[in-house]
Amino acid sequence: MSVAPENYVALSAVLFFIGVVGVIARRNPLIMLMSIELLFNASNLALVTYARAWVDNVGHIFAFLVITVAAAEAAIALAIVVVTFRSRQFVDVDEVSALKG
Amino acid sequence: MIAFWILALLMIASAVFVVTARQPVHSVVGLLVNFIALAAMYLTLQAEFLAVMQIVVYSGAILILFVFVIALLSSGTKPFVVGPDRAPRIVIPAVVAAVLALAGITLTALRTPVTVMQTTATNGTTGDANAFGSVANFGAALFTTHLLPFEITAFILMVAVIGVVLIAGDEGPAGLSRRKPKRNIQREPILRQSDKVGR
Numbered sequence: 001m002s003v004a005p006e007n008y009v010a011l012s013a014v015l016f017f018i019g020v021v022g023v024i025a026r027r028n029p030l031i032m033l034m035s036i037e038l039l040f041n042a043s044n045l046a047l048v049t050y051a052r053a054w055v056d057n058v059g060h061i062f063a064f065l066v067i068t069v070a071a072a073e074a075a076i077a078l079a080i081v082v083v084t085f086r087s088r089q090f091v092d093v094d095e096v097s098a099l100k101g
Numbered sequence: 102m103i104a105f106w107i108l109a110l111l112m113i114a115s116a117v118f119v120v121t122a123r124q125p126v127h128s129v130v131g132l133l134v135n136f137i138a139l140a141a142m143y144l145t146l147q148a149e150f151l152a153v154m155q156i157v158v159y160s161g162a163i164l165i166l167f168v169f170v171i172a173l174l175s176s177g178t179k180p181f182v183v184g185p186d187r188a189p190r191i192v193i194p195a196v197v198a199a200v201l202a203l204a205g206i207t208l209t210a211l212r213t214p215v216t217v218m219q220t221t222a223t224n225g226t227t228g229d230a231n232a233f234g235s236v237a238n239f240g241a242a243l244f245t246t247h248l249l250p251f252e253i254t255a256f257i258l259m260v261a262v263i264g265v266v267l268i269a270g271d272e273g274p275a276g277l278s279r280r281k282p283k284r285n286i287q288r289e290p291i292l293r294q295s296d297k298v299g300r
Contacts (some may be wrong), residue, residue, distance in 0.1 A: 003105040004182045005217060008146070009210040011109045013114050017199035022120035030125040030171060034132050037163065038116055041139055042149075052146040055233055057242040061250065063151055064243070067158050068254045072261035074163045078170045079269035080217045085174050 008049035016042035029081050029093050033074060040070040104145055111138045125171050129164060136160045150239040205261070 015038055022035030044063045051059025084096055111134065118131035136159045143152035229239050243251050 002102045004146075005104065006210045007109075008142075010207045011112065013148045013203050013210075014113055016121055017203050018113070018116040021195050021199055026120065026124060030167065030174075031120070031122070031128050034119055034125075034128050034167065037159070038135070040117060041135065045139065045142065048146050048148045048151060049273055050215070052148065052234075053213070053215045053217045057233075057238065059186075060148055060151055060239055061236060061243060061247045063148075063281040064154065064239075065250055065254060066150075067154060068257060071158055071163055072257050074166055075261050075265050079128055079265045080168060082269050083175060094278075101296065 005049050005053045012042045012046040015045070027093055029077075029084075032079050033081075034076075037070060037074065040066055058063070081086055087088065104141070108138045108142050108145075111135075112142070126168075129167050129171065132167075133160055133164055136164070147234040149232075149234050150236045151234070 019038030019042060022038065023032050026032055026035065030091045044066050047059045047063045047066070049059075051057065051063075115131045115134040116140065119128045122128045122131060136155060139153040140155040140160075143149075143155060200272065
């Protein structure tokens with residue numbers, strides 16, 4: 001590890017906030033989901049960085065769990081997108097307001 | 102050292118491309134570059150097993166799922182049009198908030214430096230079968246110390262599979278579409294050039 005872990009953590013923060021801007025600013029649900037994947041990846045990078053810094057496996061285990069949850073989340077979210085598109089014929093998160101109180 | 106900076110630039114550029122691309126398919130390509138660069142980044146952190154998992158699960162499974170959904174949604178009669186972004190209203194406050202939080206996190210991370218421990222002889226060196234982050238090392242931890250989280254993982258995946266089949270299965274959400282008549286898609290009849298000329 002020739003690069004200090006702070007650099008990795010800073011990179012992880014940069015990626016995380018690029019993802020946050022994507023989730024907030026885009027209205028295409030697919031691109032929002034991809035931004036969420038960016039968030040997962042950024043958090044994983046921080047976990048793996050600290051795992052290496054402390055030579056401890058727990059960070060790897062946790063990153064593994066995050067990957068699993070990301071896969072499950074992507075599958076369910078894409079299923080919801082497909083169902084919404086099938087019944088409404090548009091893909092815009094602002095138009096899907098049937099559950100609004 | 103150089104690898105880190107090249108990969109970091111690649112990751113940031115591809116992430117920005119993912120967020121700003123107009124077409125979802127272009128975003129998928131950017132995301133693929135990002136995932137592969139992240140896998141290489143894991144290798145620089147001696148997380149060999151996680152690097153492979155990153156390629157297999159993310160680039161192999163999740164991205165293919167995205168590509169399939171995009172293909173499915175684009176193949177309708179209507180072109181795949183997406184409304185305007187919230188850019189004018191929200192992007193500037195979002196960027197300001199993101200930069201502030203980013204500065205906070207980076208300053209905090211830089212102010213509390215972490216001393217990096219060297220991988221000792223008991224941890225093995227990179228490339229050994231039992232080195233830190235290798236498959237043997239990871240698997241031993243996963244199946245002994247952290248067995249319960251691993252089993253919960255299996256449960257999460259099972260719930261996800263059942264949920265996806267229930268939501269997007271043939272019957273629609275909980276069989277609701279069975280009661281509704283099928284929407285039939287009107288197609289314009291295709292006129293050949295000779296037909297038009299004949300009239």
